[in-house]
Amino acid sequence: ALGLLFLDEEATFWYMVAIIEKLVPTGYYGPGLLGAQADQAVLQEVLASQLPDLNEHFTGFGIEIKLVSFNWFLTLFIDAMPTECALRIMDVFLNEGHKFMHRVAIGILKMYKDKFLSMHDPITMFQFLKALTHHTYNVEELFTVAFDSQFPSRGHLSSRHSHHLNHLKQEWQERKKEEHVHKEAPMQVLAPPLPPQVPPQQTRRIPQWECGGYIGKDTMCLCSGEKDQGIISVITVGQEPQMKIIPDMVIKGRAVCMKYISSCDMVLIGTLDFYVYAVDCLTWKELWSLRFIDSVLTMEAVENIVFFALAEGSVAVIKNIDRSYPLSEPLLIRIGSSSVPCLALVPNQMLWCGSEKSITVLSTVTCELEKSVVIDDDDDLGKIYKMKCGQQGVWVSFKSSTIICLFDVDRYTKLLQVDYVTLPTLETHDRITSLLPVQGYLWLGTGDGTIHVLSVKARELPQKDVSPKDASDSPKMQEGNIGCGLVTVEEVEEKEEEVEEDEDEDEGAKLKEVKIAVHISAPGKLHRKSRFGITLRHRKRLIETKKEEKVGPYVLA
Numbered sequence: 387a388l389g390l391l392f393l394d395e396e397a398t399f400w401y402m403v404a405i406i407e408k409l410v411p412t413g414y415y416g417p418g419l420l421g422a423q424a425d426q427a428v429l430q431e432v433l434a435s436q437l438p439d440l441n442e443h444f445t446g447f448g449i450e451i452k453l454v455s456f457n458w459f460l461t462l463f464i465d466a467m468p469t470e471c472a473l474r475i476m477d478v479f480l481n482e483g484h485k486f487m488h489r490v491a492i493g494i495l496k497m498y499k500d501k502f503l504s505m506h507d508p509i510t511m512f513q514f515l516k517a518l519t520h521h522t523y524n525v526e527e528l529f530t531v532a533f534d535s536q537f538p539s540r541g542h543l544s545s546r547h548s549h550h551l552n553h554l555k556q557e558w559q560e561r562k563k564e565e566h567v568h569k570e571a572p573m574q575v576l577a578p579p580l581p582p583q584v585p586p587q588q589t590r591r592i593p594q595w596e597c598g599g600y601i602g603k604d605t606m607c608l609c610s611g612e613k614d615q616g617i618i619s620v621i622t623v624g625q626e627p628q629m630k631i632i633p634d635m636v637i638k639g640r641a642v643c644m645k646y647i648s649s650c651d652m653v654l655i656g657t658l659d660f661y662v663y664a665v666d667c668l669t670w671k672e673l674w675s676l677r678f679i680d681s682v683l684t685m686e687a688v689e690n691i692v693f694f695a696l697a698e699g700s701v702a703v704i705k706n707i708d709r710s711y712p713l714s715e716p717l718l719i720r721i722g723s724s725s726v727p728c729l730a731l732v733p734n735q736m737l738w739c740g741s742e743k744s745i746t747v748l749s750t751v752t753c754e755l756e757k758s759v760v761i762d763d764d765d766d767l768g769k770i771y772k773m774k775c776g777q778q779g780v781w782v783s784f785k786s787s788t789i790i791c792l793f794d795v796d797r798y799t800k801l802l803q804v805d806y807v808t809l810p811t812l813e814t815h816d817r818i819t820s821l822l823p824v825q826g827y828l829w830l831g832t833g834d835g836t837i838h839v840l841s842v843k844a845r846e847l848p849q850k851d852v853s854p855k856d857a858s859d860s861p862k863m864q865e866g867n868i869g870c871g872l873v874t875v876e877e878v879e880e881k882e883e884e885v886e887e888d889e890d891e892d893e894g895a896k897l898k899e900v901k902i903a904v905h906i907s908a909p910g911k912l913h914r915k916s917r918f919g920i921t922l923r924h925r926k927r928l929i930e931t932k933k934e935e936k937v938g939p940y941v942l943a
Contacts, residue, residue, distance in 0.1 A: 388464055388476065405462075410484050411547050418558055422460055424550035426452035428543055429459075429491055436492050436535070440499050447508040448660070448679055451495075454515050459487055466519040474525045485540050493532030494519060508679050509700055509718055516715075597644040599653065601667055607653050609641040616641040616655070618670065632670045637663055645685040645692065650709050654692065656682030662694065664709070674711040678702055679718075686729045686737060688750045693737055695726035701739055703753050717753060721746050730773035730780050732795045738780060740770035745782075745798070759798045761791070776823025778842055783818040790818065790830075806830065809840070 389398035406415055413421035433451065434441045444451060457466060462479060464472045479486050495502075498518055505511045522528060596616060598608035604623040609616045616637035620630045639659030646653050652673060655663045658681045664673040680698040687693070694702040694716070702716040722741040730738040736756065737748040747757040761770070761782070768784040775781075779801055782791045792802035806818070820831035823842075830838040 388472075409479070411544070411551070413551060418554075419460070420551060420554045420558060421547075422456065424547050424554055425459055425487075426456055427550040428546045429455055429488055431546060432488055432492060432538060432543075433495065435538070437495060437499060440495060440502055443503055444511075447506075447511060449508060449511055449515065450677075451515070453512075455491055458491060458519065462487065463490060463519070468520070468523055471522060471525045471528070474529075478529075483540065485537075485543055488543065489532040489537060490528070492537075493528050494522060496531050497522070497528065508698060509720060512679060513718070596641045597655070599644045599646045601646045601653060602648065607644065607646070607667070609637060609644060609655055611637070611641065614639065616657070618655075618665065620670075635665060635670050635672065643682060643684045645687055647687055647690070647692070647707065649690055650707070652709060654685060656685060656694065666709070673709050676712060676716075678716070683725060683727050684729050686731050688731065688735075688737075691750065693729060693748075693750075695729050695739065697725040699723050699725060699741065701726060701729070701737075701748065719748065719753065719755070724769075727769075727771055727785075728773040730775045732775050732780060734795065736795075738773055738775075740773050740782070742769050743767065745770070745773075745793075747798075757798070761793070761800070767791075772818070772821050774821055774823055776828070776842075777825060778823070781821055781823055781828060783821050786817050788817060790821070790828075806838070806840070 389401045393401060411421050411425060414425070415421070430441075430452065463475045466472075467475065475486075475490055498514075501514070502511060505514070595608055595610050598606055601607045606621045606623065608619045608621060610619060611617050616639070618632040618635045618637070620632065622628045622630070637655055637657060639657035639661060641655050641657050643656040644653055646667075651667045653665050653667060655665060657663070660678050660681055661675050662678065662682055662685075663675045665671070666673050678694065678696060679700075680696045682694050683697055684695045685692060690707050691703065691705050692707050694704070696702060699720065699722045701719045701721055703719065704712050704716050705714070721739050722744065724742045726739050726741045728740045730740075731750070732738060735750050737750050739746045739748055744758055744760045746755060747759070748754070749756050761767070767789060768787045770782060771785040771787075772783045773780055775795065778792055779795050780793045782793060783789070784791075788805055788807045790802075790804050790806055791800055793799065794801055816833040816836070818830055819833050822829040826842055828840045828842055830840065832838065
C-alpha cells in the first residue's frame with residue numbers, strides 16, 4: 387500500500403520483490419517466519435551490548451522485547467510509526483539496508499531509556515513499550531540518537547543472523563519430522579497399584595495431582611507432576627473408574643490450573659512458568675502455547691472468552707479463543723498490586739476477582755471494572771484464597787484459615803461467616819484448601835486431605851412482632867448481618883460495658899438468647915488460628931450472647 391502511493395502496480399511489485407529477496411535476510415517471510423524470529427534474537431544481543439542496563443531492567447521484570455519488536459521488523463515500522471516517520475525510515479532503509487532496522491529499534495529504546503528505568507511495574511512497562519512508537523514524531527531526534535554511537539557491522543549482524551537461523555531451522559525440521567512420523571500411541575489403562583512394601587530409605591515422593599477439570603461425557607482430565615513438568619491423565623467415571631495416562635503429552639513447568647473450553651474441545655493448562663498450553667482433547671496433542679507476563683493462577687471462560695488471573699495482580703482477557711494460536715494480544719486489566727488467586731463467575735454476567743481483602747467485579751461483556759468491595763477489615767480473616775458461586779451466593783475462603791464467608795451476588799453484602807472448626811461433626815480442624823457449592827451442599831477440602839460435605843439450609847427465624855421501622859428494615863440484608871463468626875476482644879469489652887450499665891440502671895435487662903447456626907464442640911480447646919487466644923468455651927458463651935439482629939438467612943451444619 388505504501389508503494390502504490392508513489393509507484394504504479396508493476397513497479398510496486400518489483401519494489402516488494404527487492405525488499406523480500408535483496409534487502410531483508412534470508413527466510414524473513416518464509417514458512418514459520420524463521421528469518422524474522424532469528425532477527426529478534428540478533429536484536430536481543432544488540433540490546434545487551436548497546437544498552438546493558440536497560441536490558442537487565444527488562445530481564446528483571448520478565449519483559450521480552452520481541453513480543454513488540456517482532457511486529458516492528460515484520461512491517462518495517464510502517465504499521466508502528468506515524469506516517470511521516472515511517473516514510474523517512476523506509477527511505478533510509480532502501481539506501482542503508484536491513485542494518486538500519488536495528489539502529490532504529492535501539493534508537494527508540496535509547497530515547498525512552500530513562501523513562502523505562504524509572505518504571506517498576508511490568509504491566510506499565512509493557513503497555514508503554516507497545517504504545518511508544520505511535521507517539522514518536524520527532525524523526526530527526528530519532529535518527530540522531532540512532533547514529534550517535536558505534537554499532538555492530540553488517541558482517542557481524544549477518545553472521546549472528548545466520549547462526550540463529552540455522553538453529554531455528556534445525557528445530558523446525560525436527561518438529562516437522564516428529565509430526566510426519568509420529569503415530570498416535572494408544573492410551574495405557576492403569577489400574578490403581580498397591581503401594582509397594584519398601585524400606586523407608588528407599589521411598590520416593592509420588593507426584594501429586596496439581597489441577598483437573600471435567601471435560602464432558604463422564605470424563606475428567608487431571609495433571610500431575612512436580613515443579614519441572616506435568617503429565618496429563620484422563621479418568622473415565624463409571625461403575626469401574628479407569629485412569630488413562632497420556633505418555634506423549636508432557637507439560638513443561640508446574641501446572642497450577644486447568645480449564646475446559648467446550649466450544650473448541652480443548653483444555654487450557656496454566657503453569658507457574660508464565661505459560662498457558664492448549665491441548666486437544668481428541669488427540670491429546672499440544673495445539674499452541676502462549677507466554678504471559680507472570681504465572682497463571684486460575685482461569686474462567688464465558689463461551690469463547692477466557693479470563694486468566696495472573697500472579698502480578700492483573701486479569702488477562704483473550705476473546706474469540708479457538709484451536710489456533712491467538713492472533714490478538716491479551717487485554718490486561720489491572721486488579722491490584724497483589725496476586726489474583728481466584729475468580730468466580732456469577733449469573734449476572736459478572737466476574738468476581740479476589741485479591742488481598744477486596745473483591746473487584748468485572749463485566750464479562752464489556753470487560754470493564756464495575757465495582758470494588760473491601761470485604762472486611764478484620765485481620766483474622768486473612769487474604770482471599772478461593773471463591774465459588776453457588777445457589778445461595780458466592781462462597782469465599784481465606785488463606786491458611788478455617789473461616790468461610792457467603793456474599794450476596796447483587797448487593798455484595800455478607801450473608802454468613804462461619805469458622806468450620808466449630809461444627810460438632812468435624813474431627814479435623816485444618817485450613818481450607820478448596821471449596822465447591824453443589825445445590826444445597828458445600829464441599830470443603832482441607833489441608834490434611836479430608837473432604838467435608840456440609841448442608842446449607844435457610845434459617846427459620848422466630849416469629850415476633852416488629853415495629854413498622856423494623857419491618858421496613860427486615861427484608862434487606864445490611865452489612866455485617868452474619869450467622870456466626872469470630873468475636874474480637876473489643877466486642878467482649880463492649881458487651882461487658884453494656885451489662886454493667888444495665889445493672890447500674892437496675893432495669894433487669896438480660897441479653898436475649900439467640901438460635902445460632904453453628905454449635906461449638908471440644909470446650910476448652912485452644913483454636914490455633916485464633917488471634918486473641920480465646921478458648922472455644924469462651925467463644926461459645928460470647929456467640930450465644932450475640933444480639934438477635936445479627937442472625938443471617940442461612941444455616942451451615
